[in-house]
Amino acid sequence: MTNQAIIDKGKEHIMATYARLPVALVKGKGSYVVDADGKQYLDFVAGIATCSLGHCHEELVKTVQEQSQKLWHVSNLYWIEPQVELASKLTRLSGLDKVFFCNSGAEANEGAIKLARKYFYRQNKPERNRIIVFKNSFHGRTMGALTATGQAKYHEGFAPLLEGFLYAEYNNIMSVESLIDDTVAGIMVEPIQGEGGIRPADLNFLRSLRQICDREGILLILDEVQTGVGRTGKFFAFEHYGVKPDILTLAKGLGGGFPIGAMLATEKAASGFAPGDHASTFGGNPLACAVGGKVVDIVAKEEFLREVEAKGEILREALMQIGDSRIKEIRGKGLILGVEWDREVKGLIDICRQKGLLLIGAGPNVVRLVPPLTVNRTEINQAVNIFKEALKIWQE
Ligand SMILES: Cc1ncc(COP(=O)(O)O)c(C=O)c1O
Incomplete structure (x- = not known):
């Protein structure tokens, strides 16, 4: 054609x-x-x-070919070897402990929002369910990720949006401080605002967000859907800042073109989820994870x-x-x-x-x-x- x-x-x-x-x-x-x-x-x-x-890429083509002759899909009712391997690589590189696999950036962010809420629910603090997000951000198009996205043009016509999001000014720590109270569960931020115009977070801004989260006992959620997996010259953009998140989301570059997303968390944050709390039929699919594993092997080399x-x-x-x-x-x-x-x-x-x-x-x-x-x-x-x-x- x-x-x-x-x-x-x-x-x-x-x-x-x-x-x-x-x-x-x-x-x-x-x-x-x-x-x-x-x-x-x-x-x-x-x-x-x-x-x-x-x-x-030749090695990715080979990986798809090999995995496609072994196993395409099984349910997460069972353990999946390429998924386990990819999770172990990502936890080693990030210093985080646990991974949930999904299929896109928006889905990874939905998982992060749900985890933050459930984490505090399990601590008998269900009132801590609001997330501070930023103006000009972009987190995806599903209802939660869309609400987290701080750009009115993407919201128009989709009301009612979700409850529980507070919008602060990017690179303005005072605007974050002014929103902090005991209903806040976490702060969700891109280390570089991508769709919003390639705007990097200031060093002090991201470090101060970490300090606020530590002081308040709330969760720092970094959306590295666009910046993760080598894009910035480090495997994760947060390495430029010396700031480790409690929850991290990835997608885009992780699959080198094969659809995959991931939501990583510390052991502590991940304890918010118990069996049955979250799931995705295709998440952690053997083909996607085999490709993701190969991408990580190549990109993570110094x-x-x-x-x-x-x-x-x-x-x-x-x-x-x-x-x-x-x-x-x-x-x-x-x-x-x-x-x-x-x-x-x-x-x-x-x-x-x-x-x-x-x-x-x-x-x-x-x-x-x-x-x-x-x-x-x-x-x-x-x-x-x-x-x-x-x-x-x-x-x-
Ligand atoms: C920072 C960030 N988060 C989330 C998303 C949404 O990812 P997806 O389109 O895979 O749902 C994007 C997409 O551009 C993004 O740049």
């Missing part, structure tokens, strides 16, 4: 929840994808920070993470060199970078795509760059060159 044929059929049958671009991608290898008409693109979207090892950091610096430096007066700020860590402009960037992203570079926004004025972590220096140069070419003709 051609691009147009796929698009036409899609418009007929697919629910219109996405503002889709006029491209149908049909194959990919490494940092490149190809559309149905044969046009090749350098992919700096990577499934939105998800294809951490690029497309069709040389791999050092390279992510180095390539992130090269990309950031090249972006700084552009020196366009319309640029307001360049933010981010490792290979999650945002370039904020003094105007909307949709037109710029469109020109880049026409020239063979896929990019995505993070809010109306920010171009987000989240290439595969395996991107090489030549590809970074190529992307920056296309970006510069696009800027010459971007007039808006």
Whole structure:
């Protein structure tokens, strides 16, 4: 089928929840994808920070093939070897103790919200059921994660939202302090606000959140759905801050493109859940966990993470060199970078795509760059060159 044929059929049958671009991608290898008409693109979207090892990484293909001949799915009524292996890797790397597996970021966050509530319920403090979240955050589209998301545009039309969320200003510790009382169960925060415009938490802000949680005996929940699994140049973004969460959520890059999510917790926090409290049919599926295990093996290597950091610096430096007066700020860590402009960037992203570079926004004025972590220096140069070419003709 051609691009147009796929698009036409899609418009007929697919629910219109996405503002889709006029491209149908049909194959990919490494940092490149190809559309149905044969046009090749350098992919700096990577499934939105998800294809951490690029497309069709040989070791992941092999892992899927091997696991697909052994076992696809069994219920969590039984123990599942690839799930146990992945959990043991994630707990070792995070210093947390227990893992619940699911299928997406939103689902991981739902699990975190439920765990925080049940944790205090079991301590005979059911009144501690509110979570402090942040304006401009993004935690997903299910009702709990949506309510936790501090952006009105995503809430519109979905009332009534859930009770029990308090919205503070990001990077403003006083606004958090002013919401603390004995109904608060925890604070849920992204170490770098992703959808909200690639805004990193200040060092002192995240450390102060940890201190508040310790002082109040409440839970710090870090949403690392976008920043986790090597994206920032450390396996977890919280390592940049020296702040350990009580609950941590992951998804996106963990499966390298295979759907998987995870919610990790300390032994103490995890004690909030007993059998029957939470579940997911596909969560911890053998295929997903086999792939996740391989992704973790590759990404957790010190040389791999050092390279992510180095390539992130090269990309950031090249972006700084552009020196366009319309640029307001360049933010981010490792290979999650945002370039904020003094105007909307949709037109710029469109020109880049026409020239063979896929990019995505993070809010109306920010171009987000989240290439595969395996991107090489030549590809970074190529992307920056296309970006510069696009800027010459971007007039808006
Ligand atoms: C920080 C963060 N949390 C949660 C989510 C939701 O993840 P999913 O789309 O897998 O439900 C996202 C998705 O962009 C995200 O960036």
